[in-house]
Amino acid sequence: MKPAPFEYVIAESWDAAAALLAEHGDDAVILAGGQSLVPVMNFRLAQPAVLVDVNPVADGAYLRIDADRLRVGALTRHVRFEAPQVGGPLGALFPRVARHIAHLPIRMRGTFGGSLAHADPASEWCTLARTFDAVMVARSVRGDRRIDASDYFQAALVNDLADDEVLREIELPALGPDWACGFAEFNRRAGDFAIVQSVAAFELHDGRIVDARIGIGGAAEVPWRADTAEAVLAGAIPSASLFEEAGAAAAESVGELMTDRQASAEMRRDLVRVMVSRALEDALAAGVER
Amino acid sequence: MTRISLRVNSVDHDIEVEPRHSLADALRDRCGLTGTHLGCEHGVCGACTVLVGDEPVRACLMFAVQADGRAVRTVEGLDDDGAFNALQQAFHEQHALQCGYCTPGMLMLATWLVERGTPVSDDELREVMSSNLCRCTGYRNILRAVRSVLDGAGS
Known part of the structure; x- marks a missing residue:
C-alpha cells in the first residue's frame, strides 16, 4: 500500500508541465488533486517514474x-x-x-x-x-x-x-435561459461510484422541446449521448409519459453495457431507462423553478 | 531524499522524506506523531484526515513533499494544555468512540466543520461525517457529539 519510488517535479505553468512531459514521455504522469491517481499508485497499479505536480500552476482554477x-x-x-x-x-x-x-x-x-x-x-x-x-x-x-x-x-x-x-x-x-438541465444517479451508498448516471437537458420554446441532450455514464466503458432518445423529445411537450418513452429509447441506444460485481449489464440497462427519465424530471423541475 | 519543512501543530519539523512518502507516513515516522491513523491507504476510510492549511485532507493521498512549508494540524494539537477541548470532551461524554481507530480522523473532520463557523443542518452534518468510516461505535453518537459542540453545548 505504498507507491513505488518516483521523481517529483513541480510545474508552475502549463508550458512548464508540457516541457516536462516532452522530456519524460510516458514515464511521466500529471498529479492534480491526486484523489484517483494516488490510490492507484498506492496499489502499484500505476508506477510512474516521474510525477509532475501541477497544483502550483498559476491561474489553473477558474x-x-x-x-x-x-x-x-x-x-x-x-x-x-x-x-x-x-x-x-x-x-x-x-x-x-x-x-x-x-x-x-x-x-x-x-x-x-x-x-x-x-x-x-x-x-x-x-x-x-x-x-x-x-x-x-x-x-x-x-x-x-x-x-x-x-x-x-x-x-x-x-x-x-x-x-x-x-x-x-x-x-x-454557455446554455441560454431557455434550457433546463437535470441529473440523476444510482449507487448503493452515498458517495460511492455511480452504477448509472444521466445528465439530461432540453431547450423549451412556447412549451415545446426544440433541442435536447441526453448523456449517460457509468453504464458502459465510456459516456455516450443517446441520440435516439433525444429524437423522441424533439418537438414534443414535456410530460411524465414522454420522459418514460425517452428513457426506454435511451436504454436501447447502446449495445455493450458493463457487468461487474455492482450490477449486471441487464440491471444497468434498466437503470439507464429509469435514470434518464429521472434526469428529465429533474430538468423540468429546475426549469419551472427559474 | 528531499528535505522539507512542515509546521505541525505550531511546531516546525525539518525532515527528510522520499517523494513517495505520504503526508501520513511523514507525520507518523518522521515527526513521531502517531495519532494520525492509517486505515485503507486509498482514500476511502478517512482515518488519516488532518488539516492542511484550513482544509481537511486525506493524508494518505497527499505526498509529504506537497505539504512542504504548509501548516498541518493533527489530533495531537487539539488538547487544551493537556485537557480535552470541547470536541474531545463531547466525544467522551457522548460515547462517540469505542475502539478509537477512526477517532483522530473524525475529530479533525469535525474540527474543520466546527471552525467553519457557518450553520450546519442535520443533513449536512450527516453528509460531512459520512466521509469517514466508523466500523464499531456507530455514527449516531458521533453525530450527537459534533452536534453538541456546533450548538455550543460541548463542555
Missing part, C-alpha cells in the same frame, strides 16, 4: 463565461461547483451534480480536469462533458490541441490525450 462558451480551468476543485459560480441553467446544474462526487474532503482536493483526464466510466464530469459536447484543450510543446468529447473518451480510463499533452481547460457551451 470558471468563466466567454461569449457563448463556459471555460473551466482544469485545476478547479469539485467543491467549487457545489455553490453557484456562474449563472444560467448549466451553472444551476453544477451543484446538483457535484454533490454526487465522493465525499467532501475528496471534493476539496479533486479537480474537474483530473476527473476528465482519469476518464473513469462513473465520473460525473465525464458524463456532463460528453452530454454537452465539451471541448478538451490540451497543451503540449506544440501548442494547444482541441479535442471534441466525441473523440476524447476511448475506453474505460483511456482518453485521446497524448503522452506529452496536459489537459488545461474544458470548454462547455
Whole structure:
C-alpha cells in the first residue's frame, strides 16, 4: 500500500508541465488533486517514474463565461461547483451534480480536469462533458490541441490525450435561459461510484422541446449521448409519459453495457431507462423553478 | 531524499522524506506523531484526515513533499494544555468512540466543520461525517457529539 519510488517535479505553468512531459514521455504522469491517481499508485497499479505536480500552476482554477462558451480551468476543485459560480441553467446544474462526487474532503482536493483526464466510466464530469459536447484543450510543446468529447473518451480510463499533452481547460457551451438541465444517479451508498448516471437537458420554446441532450455514464466503458432518445423529445411537450418513452429509447441506444460485481449489464440497462427519465424530471423541475 | 519543512501543530519539523512518502507516513515516522491513523491507504476510510492549511485532507493521498512549508494540524494539537477541548470532551461524554481507530480522523473532520463557523443542518452534518468510516461505535453518537459542540453545548 505504498507507491513505488518516483521523481517529483513541480510545474508552475502549463508550458512548464508540457516541457516536462516532452522530456519524460510516458514515464511521466500529471498529479492534480491526486484523489484517483494516488490510490492507484498506492496499489502499484500505476508506477510512474516521474510525477509532475501541477497544483502550483498559476491561474489553473477558474470558471468563466466567454461569449457563448463556459471555460473551466482544469485545476478547479469539485467543491467549487457545489455553490453557484456562474449563472444560467448549466451553472444551476453544477451543484446538483457535484454533490454526487465522493465525499467532501475528496471534493476539496479533486479537480474537474483530473476527473476528465482519469476518464473513469462513473465520473460525473465525464458524463456532463460528453452530454454537452465539451471541448478538451490540451497543451503540449506544440501548442494547444482541441479535442471534441466525441473523440476524447476511448475506453474505460483511456482518453485521446497524448503522452506529452496536459489537459488545461474544458470548454462547455454557455446554455441560454431557455434550457433546463437535470441529473440523476444510482449507487448503493452515498458517495460511492455511480452504477448509472444521466445528465439530461432540453431547450423549451412556447412549451415545446426544440433541442435536447441526453448523456449517460457509468453504464458502459465510456459516456455516450443517446441520440435516439433525444429524437423522441424533439418537438414534443414535456410530460411524465414522454420522459418514460425517452428513457426506454435511451436504454436501447447502446449495445455493450458493463457487468461487474455492482450490477449486471441487464440491471444497468434498466437503470439507464429509469435514470434518464429521472434526469428529465429533474430538468423540468429546475426549469419551472427559474 | 528531499528535505522539507512542515509546521505541525505550531511546531516546525525539518525532515527528510522520499517523494513517495505520504503526508501520513511523514507525520507518523518522521515527526513521531502517531495519532494520525492509517486505515485503507486509498482514500476511502478517512482515518488519516488532518488539516492542511484550513482544509481537511486525506493524508494518505497527499505526498509529504506537497505539504512542504504548509501548516498541518493533527489530533495531537487539539488538547487544551493537556485537557480535552470541547470536541474531545463531547466525544467522551457522548460515547462517540469505542475502539478509537477512526477517532483522530473524525475529530479533525469535525474540527474543520466546527471552525467553519457557518450553520450546519442535520443533513449536512450527516453528509460531512459520512466521509469517514466508523466500523464499531456507530455514527449516531458521533453525530450527537459534533452536534453538541456546533450548538455550543460541548463542555
